[in-house]
Amino acid sequence: xxxxxxxxxxxxxxxxxxxxxxxxxxxxxxxxxxxxxxxxxxxxxxxxxxxxxxxxxxxxxxxxxxxxxxxxxxxxxxxxxxxxxxxxxxxxxxxxxxxxxxxxxxxxxxxxxxxxxxxxxxxxxxxxxxxxxxxxxxxxxxxxxxxxxxxxxxxxxxxxxxxxxxxxxxxxxxxxxxxxxxxxxxxxxxxxxxxxxxxxxxxxxxxxxxx
Numbered sequence: 001x002x003x004x005x006x007x008x009x010x011x012x013x014x015x016x017x018x019x020x021x022x023x024x025x026x027x028x029x030x031x032x033x034x035x036x037x038x039x040x041x042x043x044x045x046x047x048x049x050x051x052x053x054x055x056x057x058x059x060x061x062x063x064x065x066x067x068x069x070x071x072x073x074x075x076x077x078x079x080x081x082x083x084x085x086x087x088x089x090x091x092x093x094x095x096x097x098x099x100x101x102x103x104x105x106x107x108x109x110x111x112x113x114x115x116x117x118x119x120x121x122x123x124x125x126x127x128x129x130x131x132x133x134x135x136x137x138x139x140x141x142x143x144x145x146x147x148x149x150x151x152x153x154x155x156x157x158x159x160x161x162x163x164x165x166x167x168x169x170x171x172x173x174x175x176x177x178x179x180x181x182x183x184x185x186x187x188x189x190x191x192x193x194x195x196x197x198x199x200x201x202x203x204x205x206x207x208x209x210x211x
Contacts, residue, residue, distance in 0.1 A: 134186035
């Protein structure tokens with residue numbers, strides 16, 4: 001299996017856990033919060049500082065750099081002049097591309113589907129969603145909060161993720177056209193979701209090898 005898998009997810013949908021279990025099933029690395037530490041090591045910044053601004057957007061300068069619109073610009077050529085959010089995104093972009101070049105792996109969030117869209121390796125882009133009551137129940141249990149607090153948290157986090165994705169990719173977060181596979185975890189369940197994604201990835205890999 002030579003496929004790179006990216007997973008976008010609604011807050012509280014269980015996408016993170018699905019990514020972890022999928023990587024374990026396939027015997028490949030999974031990168032989520034690990035990217036913050038790797039980015040910190042690469043840039044010499046504090047991992048705690050980067051964690052505070054993870055998956056948030058700031059200004060419009062970064063897009064020109066990360067997408068190659070500025071001739072001669074490299075990821076860290078102007079890094080000291082950028083907000084921390086943009087420094088983190090650029091560092092993560094380089095790491096995502098480097099890890100993808102090493103072999104099959106799973107990336108959760110961080111606009112990995114967009115970052116890797118030019119890769120020659122087969123790429124499976126997945127979006128995990130779930131019905132609101134399912135998400136609320138999960139957040140209430142995880143956070144020990146009320147139903148209203150869980151709903152508010154979901155709304156805030158989804159808005160943040162949408163803004164982050166749209167800002168750095170110029171695409172709409174959650175738009176089915178951006179993904180190969182959209183899964184409702186509330187109806188399918190994590191175990192079946194993992195099995196479905198793994199089967200899809202294997203089919204893609206087999207089809208590519210047969211061409």
